[in-house]
Every structure is written in structure tokens, then in C-alpha cells.
Amino acid sequence: MHVLITGAAGMIGRKLTERLVTDRGLCGQGVEKLTLIDIVAPARPPGFSDHVKTRAADLAEPGVAEKAIAERPEVIFHLAGVVSGEAELDFDKGYRVNLDGGRNLLEAIRKAGDGYKPKVVFSSSMAVYGAPFPHAIPDEFNLTPLTSYGTQKAIIELMLADYTRRGILQGTGIRLPSIVVRPGKPNKAASGFFSGIIREPLAGVDAVLPVSDSVVHTHASPRSAVGFLIHGAELPREKIEPHINITMPGVCCTVGEQIEALRRVAGDKVAQRIRRQPDPLIVRIVDGWPQRLAGERATALGFSVEQTFDEIIRVHIDEDLGGKFAA
8 A cells, every 4th residue: 555644744644644553454454665754855764664655745836746756546535735824924834835836736636637536634723613612513514613723624624525526535534633742942832831731841941821820721732732633544434424523532721730630641840831921822722622522423533532531641751751751
């Protein structure tokens, strides 16, 4: 099987690649070929002796999407995109990358013809929802995004569903909760502080909390995010069509409860490295996001996630810190 990953140099893209290399299989077939593309060339995965092609490429540029699918990958994970805070601050860039890049990919598949009908798994977001919210977002809740990022994700979701309905491809949209704890350096995602207030203190560094402790949100670990994507690719089509965009489950808690989980796992000294410093832009963006995701359909379809935020922190310590942290 040939698998294409867009946005493969990003955190989830790297972890998805690692998982595919470890499993050496997807959808009941062996993974024999990987094509990895991003705006910067992704690293070649170690331990994968079969064919790997890595490319620095921008799907929003003419001809790039056509070249990306020229060898007809059977499964495409479309992860490429500009994160929420950056899409809100740079209107043109957000629409160019998140909308034009995604549309170019779908159009390249349509124009390929000759019976080419790949599985396309799209990493969407809970940002497709907008206020007013019920206590928990049900699966049938309307898409009324309140940010440019959420709007761009919602548009690609609708296109993915339409292209699937027309028989052009086999789409699955995975609406991710906030993915924490993200390893590495902070990015421009508005939700980045959810990871930062855990990642930085565990590394012995002070972290800035730009919202109040009472903010409620839903989270899943990077390990769960990769599991969502793979399970989405492997689900039988009759179980998800025609409603192909699925809201994932997660761990719902307040920021204060996140901090208490950090205290339980790592101790008082680590938790005291968090500084409160309100940021009006981040507050405004986060206030427009849903807080609780019911995720009932995803759970019934076999998607699984951590049960507590303590578990999410331990995943980060085990997988990204080698089991150690700065006490």
C-alpha cells in the first residue's frame, strides 16, 4: 500500500509516520511506500527500508497537488494547514493554505480519473462549531464557526462530503479536540497554551497562562490523535457514510483541573511554574470554541481516548521526555 501524508513535518504528521513505520500495515495491507510532503521537507523515517519520498511542497501552488498524487496513493492523510491563531491573524495566509491547498488536493484527485478513488482522511477541528453552545456538543450540532480557521476547516469538510457523495473519493473528516501535550517549541495555535502550561513546567521552564483557570475545554493526547486518524482510515465505509465528518471524544476539564493533574503527576514545584498573564486575543478566540464534545457516535464507532488528564500528561512524559521531567 502507498500512503501519502500532507503536513508530514508537523507534530501529528511525524507521530503518524512513526506509527505507520512501526505497524507496517494499514487497512489490512502492508505499507510498502510512503510519500511525505510539507512546506519544509519532512525527515525520512528511520527503520523503514521500503520506498519513501519526502518533498518540500506547498499544496496551494499550481501543479503541486497533481504531482503529490501522481503515483496514486491508496490512502491520503491530509494534515497540512495553518494553525488557528495564525489563520486568525493572517486572513490571506489562512485561506490560501487551509482552503486553497485542501481544494487543490481534492481537485487533483477528481481530475486524475481512470477509477482512482483513494481514501482521504482529513484532520478537522472542534473549531467548526460556534456559540451558542449546549452543555455538550452533540454529533448533529450545526457548523457555525466563529473564527477564520474554523470556517476554513468547515468548508473543506463540506467539500470532502460532496466529493465522497459524487464517488470521487472516500472521505473521512476527523474533528479533533485540542491535542495536548504537544512536544517541542510553541506554535501559533490559539490553543497552544493548553500544552504550554504542562510542557514548559515539566521542562523546568515557566509557562504563561493567557486565560482564566475556569476555562473548560476537551483534550486528547497526540497518541490518541494518531489513533483517531488510523481508525478513521480503517473504518468500513458503510458504517460512516453519508455522514463522514465525525466529532472525536476527549477528556473534558477546566484549566484549573489541568493544573491540578500536573500537580498530582509532577508535584507542587512543577505546577508553580505557571504565570497568569491574560491575552485578550486568545481569550476572544477561546471563548468562541465549544467546551464539551459528546463524541457519542465516535465512541460507538470504536474511536478511543484517555479517560483522565493525568493519563494525557503521562503519555507526554513517557513518549516525549523519556519518562523523566524537571522536578
